[in-house]
Amino acid sequence: MDNDFILEFKNVTKQFPGVLALKDVSFDIRRGEIHGICGENGAGKSTLMKILSGVYPHGTYEGRVIFDGEELNLGESSIREAGEKGIAIVYQELTLVPTMSVGENVYLGREPLDGQAINWNKLYADTKKILSNYELDVPPHEIVRNLGVGKMQMVEIAKALSENAKVLILDEPTSALSEAEVEKLMDILKTLKAHGITCIYITHRLEEFFRITDRVTVMRDGKAVVTEATENLSVEKLVRHMVGREMKERFPKGNRKPAEVVFDVKDLQALDPNDSNRKVLNGVNFDVRRGEILGIAGLMGSGRTELVMTLFGEYGKVINGKIKLGDKEIKPRSAREAIDAGLSLVPEDRKGMGLVLIQSILKNISLPNLDQFAGLFRIDVDAELKASMQQAKSLTIKTPSLEALVETLSGGNQQKVVISKWLLSTPIVLIMDDPTRGVDVGAKYEIYKLMNDLAEKGVAIIMISSELEEVLGMSDRVMVMCRGHSAATLSMQEANEERIMSLATGIAS
Ligand SMILES: Nc1ncnc2c1ncn2[C@@H]1O[C@H](COP(=O)(O)OP(=O)(O)OP(=O)(O)O)[C@@H](O)[C@H]1O
Ligand SMILES: [Mg+2]
Structure with missing residues (x-):
């Protein structure tokens, strides 16, 4: 043998x-x-x-x-x-209990006992040993909720390793990590390898x-x-x-012809809704043209998602600035108002905001678009089915039927459903928050093609992305965010990885 x-x-x-x-x-x-x-x-x-x-x-x-x-x-x-x-596994989605400490999570359900009671000293001592053995930099007593995603993942790894793992499985561990966190994870894996773990x-x-x-x-x-x-x-x-x-090629060539400015944001400032001493947006300026793709780059925590949510009236408390859509000033107080005004969003968090997991794919895709299909007396089921079919086909959603429940789909296919759902509508401005996260290369290409199609039809697209290659491959201009403000907007002649990174980290201004 x-x-x-x-x-x-x-x-x-x-x-x-x-x-x-x-x-x-x-x-x-x-x-x-x-x-x-x-x-x-x-x-x-x-x-x-x-x-x-x-x-x-x-x-x-x-x-x-x-x-x-x-x-x-x-x-x-x-x-x-x-x-x-x-055999230990770290899943695509994190599984920790946010209100418990790191140590409690690592030994959840397997707490060391002293007679009948939990031996807390041992629990924390053992946790500490695992963490330091594998150079995982997390405090054992910290409540998990207070950790960033990168650290949460380290806790998942510590939990997996706490049972003398011989094999550790990591299923898409980096899809939510920033570059620095990915770097750290690579180091951790090298340490594990040195310990003989497969x-x-x-x-x-x-x-x-x-x-x-x-x-x-x-x-x-x-x-x-x-x-x-x-x-x-x-x-x-x-x-x-x-x-x-x-x-x-990884990025399809489009034939985009950016025209007049349709969306204009001037000196937007907003407070954290939960802490009015903290400014989450501190002077954001940019505009987008009809038929243009504006990329937004920035590190994790630079305020990209906060910006989007604030534009949709769902997050920051606006204390200064102007948002103009066409020649009208808008002040959305809810997502509904923003959508009615002509904005649309492909959200970052597919589970939380994008999908109803227990409904069918068909219902999920057509949900926000029902008025397109509403006949005089009843919803035109055939039209609904046809449009959804076309969408599912163009993004190659892998499923036996559109009646299948979204929760049975693979992770990346769920993301495709979120996107399909918004691509069926034709907004004036479409905001996409990390649209290709967890999506395979073939489907990425299809998503890029759809973005080109929409832009060629005159939609103004704002694409937030953590992948610099994607920003550089698909944008007409790039706005870089740093600590809540817009550091600069670059033309494609000016934009390259080094320039974007130095703006994003605040080295250049
Ligand atoms: N519980 C389930 N019930 C029915 N079908 C399922 C179930 N789990 C997975 N599938 C199907 O099995 C196939 C493989 O899914 P799997 O999750 O293994 O893909 P994957 O390679 O991990 O994809 P991704 O890169 O999107 O995560 C898919 O067609 C999926 O829809
Ligand atoms: Mg998977």
């Missing part, structure tokens, strides 16, 4: 009602390596990981998984069992595979199509395996 492998998938097949999520998947993971898995939205990555972590126990799939030389045979309380065996790493940011992994497996339509040493791969090769064809 070959002891080089900690995990071997042998002909693993998983069927959901109407969806064959995994088809005959076979590949191996070497002891101590960092193994990347990539694939388009819905390719089956998370499903395969859920088999390892016990969400889908033995008997709910076909084929075999060999873990450390023995068949993985997880039964009833399988998630617990997987953890005890040494990592499985899933991401849609393809460059990350080249920073950290030893080998990568590409999945397509539920199949593992290739496993290869990272040094023999390139972004182009990965993309070709993922989508099954050549993709020459």
Whole structure:
């Protein structure tokens, strides 16, 4: 028996009602390596990981998984069992209890006991040991709510490692992280590797595979199509395996012709609604033209999302400034008023604001657009169905039917539903807050094409993005935010990564 492998998938097949999520998947993971898995939205990555972590126990799939030389045979309380065996997972969405401390979260449900009572000293001492062992920089007593996303993720990792993990699975760990936090995570993974822990790493940011992994497996339509040493791969090769064809360019060429200014924001200042001593916006100036894409760049916490929410009347208390839409000044006091005036938003938080998870895809897409379909006496179901079908098709939402519930979709496909929903309407100004987060390369391209189409029809688009490549690839101009104010607006001749970063960090002004 070959002891080089900690995990071997042998002909693993998983069927959901109407969806064959995994088809005959076979590949191996070497002891101590960092193994990347990539694939388009819905390719089956998370499903395969859920088999390892016990969400889908033995008997709910076909084929075999060999873990450390023995068949993985997880039964009833399988998630617990997987953890005890040494398989730990950090999910796409965080799972911490915000009101509890770091230590309480790490040992939740497994608190060390002293007789009947919880041994708090041991709990915090053990937490501290794990944190310092793996160089995770978080205070054990801090309440989780007070931590940023990056630190919360470290707590998730500490929790996963608290059971002597042999294999750690990270399913899209960086989709909500800033560049500095990603850097820190890469360091953490190197430390784990030095301790002999095997990592499985899933991401849609393809460059990350080249920073950290030893080998990568590409999945397509539920199949593992290739496993290869990272040094023999390139972004182009990965993309070709993922989508099954050549993709020459990542950003479609549009034929945008920016015209007159339709949206103009002057010296906007606003207070934190919960703390009137804190200014969240401190002098924001920009304008957008009809048919233009204005990119907004800035670090996490620079006020980009606060700006959007304030424009929609849903966040900051405006104390100064003017917002003009066309020649009219507007003062939206709610999202409803903003939408009525002609603004539209693809929000950042897909779970919180964008989707009704327990409704069908069809209902979610057509929800904000019902008046388009309202006939004289009844909603025209055929028109609704047709428009939603077209939208789902152009973004390749992977689903057996539009009647499927959104909660059964893969993470990236949920994001596509949010976008479809807003692209069906034709606003004067469309604001997109990190529109391609968690979305695969093929679908990103489709989203960019739709943005071009809308701009060519005369919609003014504001695109907030954390990916500089995307900002540079898709914008006509770039506004850079730094600590609540607009540092500068750059033309594409002036804009490059260094210039944007120095403005965003406040080094240049
Ligand atoms: N509980 C479920 N019920 C029905 N179908 C499901 C369920 N979970 C996943 N699926 C389907 O199985 C397929 C694979 O989904 P999975 O979540 O594994 O994709 P993924 O590769 O992780 O995608 P993403 O990159 O978007 O996260 C998708 O078509 C998805 O809709
Ligand atoms: Mg997934």
